[in-house]
Amino acid sequence: MKRRDCLKHRRDVFDLTLMLRAPCNYQCYYCCARGVPKNRFTRLTRESIAQYLALIDSFDAPLKIMRVNSYGEPSLLPGIWDLLGALATRGFVMLATNLSFPLEKIMQALPAASTWLLLTSLHPETEEHLGEFLRKCQLLVSSGYPVAVHTMVDDTKLAHTEQQVEYMRRVGLDCFVSPVQGRDGDRRFPYDLGEDTKLYLQERIDELHPQLLLRHRNLAFTGLRCGAGYSRFVVRDSCICPCMNSDRLLGWLDGEFRPFSEPMPCAAFHAESQCLPDEFLVRSRCYCMGDHRLPVGRGALAVDIERFAELKDAVVNPSLERLRQMRLNDWNDQLAGLGRTAIDVAPFGLSIWPYLELLKRHAKVETVLLDREERPALDGIHQASFKAYRENRNPRQLLVLSTVHAAEQARAFVQSLPDSGLAPLCCFDLPASPPEWNARHA
Numbered sequence: 001m002k003r004r005d006c007l008k009h010r011r012d013v014f015d016l017t018l019m020l021r022a023p024c025n026y027q028c029y030y031c032c033a034r035g036v037p038k039n040r041f042t043r044l045t046r047e048s049i050a051q052y053l054a055l056i057d058s059f060d061a062p063l064k065i066m067r068v069n070s071y072g073e074p075s076l077l078p079g080i081w082d083l084l085g086a087l088a089t090r091g092f093v094m095l096a097t098n099l100s101f102p103l104e105k106i107m108q109a110l111p112a113a114s115t116w117l118l119l120t121s122l123h124p125e126t127e128e129h130l131g132e133f134l135r136k137c138q139l140l141v142s143s144g145y146p147v148a149v150h151t152m153v154d155d156t157k158l159a160h161t162e163q164q165v166e167y168m169r170r171v172g173l174d175c176f177v178s179p180v181q182g183r184d185g186d187r188r189f190p191y192d193l194g195e196d197t198k199l200y201l202q203e204r205i206d207e208l209h210p211q212l213l214l215r216h217r218n219l220a221f222t223g224l225r226c227g228a229g230y231s232r233f234v235v236r237d238s239c240i241c242p243c244m245n246s247d248r249l250l251g252w253l254d255g256e257f258r259p260f261s262e263p264m265p266c267a268a269f270h271a272e273s274q275c276l277p278d279e280f281l282v283r284s285r286c287y288c289m290g291d292h293r294l295p296v297g298r299g300a301l302a303v304d305i306e307r308f309a310e311l312k313d314a315v316v317n318p319s320l321e322r323l324r325q326m327r328l329n330d331w332n333d334q335l336a337g338l339g340r341t342a343i344d345v346a347p348f349g350l351s352i353w354p355y356l357e358l359l360k361r362h363a364k365v366e367t368v369l370l371d372r373e374e375r376p377a378l379d380g381i382h383q384a385s386f387k388a389y390r391e392n393r394n395p396r397q398l399l400v401l402s403t404v405h406a407a408e409q410a411r412a413f414v415q416s417l418p419d420s421g422l423a424p425l426c427c428f429d430l431p432a433s434p435p436e437w438n439a440r441h442a
């Protein structure tokens with residue numbers, strides 16, 4: 001069923017995160033956008049903006065929150081101010097930005113009354129012109145914009161974070177502290193922060209989510225009920241997913257879309273980016289998708305940490321196990337349909353080698369397609385490039401395996417193939433490694 005044929009979905013709240021891919025004028029070492037090739041930047045055309053708006057308009061909700069987030073700095077994307085202006089006519093807008101643009105731009109596109117939050121961060125390069133940054137924040141606040149400054153702490157910033165936070169609070173700026181998240185070479189943050197930094201954060205931080213990251217390395221909320229996929233959604237490229245951590249694909253901006261009919265137990269294997277299930281959101285907040293205006297404090301936090309520890313044993317861990325087993329069974333059922341025939345496999349966004357172990361039980365894998373030139377056969381399996389396959393498609397069954405993160409590229413590849421009379425079998429929402437592999441290496 002295409003969205004244009006549907007009746008509106010009724011919800012009390014509709015909360016949408018648009019994850020854009022943008023260039024950036026900063027070079028933060030922890031940034032998840034580093035290395036995004038130019039051809040993957042989001043193109044905000046009249047058509048793509050119309051698709052976002054059609055999704056928003058297909059929901060009937062008294063409160064709509066649209067969060068514009070990005071890998072990179074969204075204000076550098078051509079078309080961003082048109083998008084923000086259109087969103088502002090439909091509800092409240094949250095924008096995550098480094099605020100490096102002239103403020104008139106935002107004041108013209110996005111009125112303060114339609115702004116849910118301007119979420120900005122104290123990046124290393126922001127500190128080089130801290131005075132100007134703080135003046136901008138104060139001007140926005142005095143013009144009625146809700147602003148929150150996310151102060152990220154790593155080992156090098158530990159010494160001066162306290163002064164910065166104190167100063168911002170003194171001049172009336174809402175700010176919150178959280179650990180740097182991301183990678184730097186072999187180091188994974190926040191886990192590999194120094195002990196002093198961890199101690200500082202654990203003693204002072206008022207945010208639940210980064211606290212949990214420090215305490216629970218493999219954070220997951222599996223099995224806890226959540227509105228993601230029912231009233232909260234994330235759009236990446238043209239894929240519509242429940243949340244940033246979910247492997248599920250609910251549909252496409254330009255095609256079918258099936259939201260959940262009620263809040264569902266969380267089915268994500270991990271929860272390392274910007275989420276908390278609804279059970280926690282009432283009392284606490286998180287970096288990106290939470291409500292930064294909720295009052296929080298260390299006293300309230302202690303109760304939540306305890307509650308989470310209880311739920312982890314009683315609900316999350318057993319649910320994780322069940323989910324792994326279920327996914328493995330589904331996967332085996334799907335593959336059993338291959339009937340031990342010869343197949344070619346095209347992987348997107350996942351490492352094919354652990355998947356091959358499972359595939360070989362159900363089919364004879366002749367060729368694996370790779371995003372590079374032809375390679376010699378490995379373990380009896382021929383390796384061909386996507387380009388060569390497209391130009392010389394054989395009549396064997398093609399199996400397309402993709403994570404939701406790469407689903408857009410996988411779909412574009414399938415659409416570019418010449419007709420061979422045999423439609424490819426596509427799985428667009430697989431985990432980056434198969435459940436069996438995860439279980440063995442947990």
Ligand code: SF4
Pocket residue numbers: 221222224226227228242243244245246265266267268270271275276277278
């Ligand atoms: S990972 Fe978080 S937001 Fe996503 S479904 Fe689970 S609890 Fe909800």
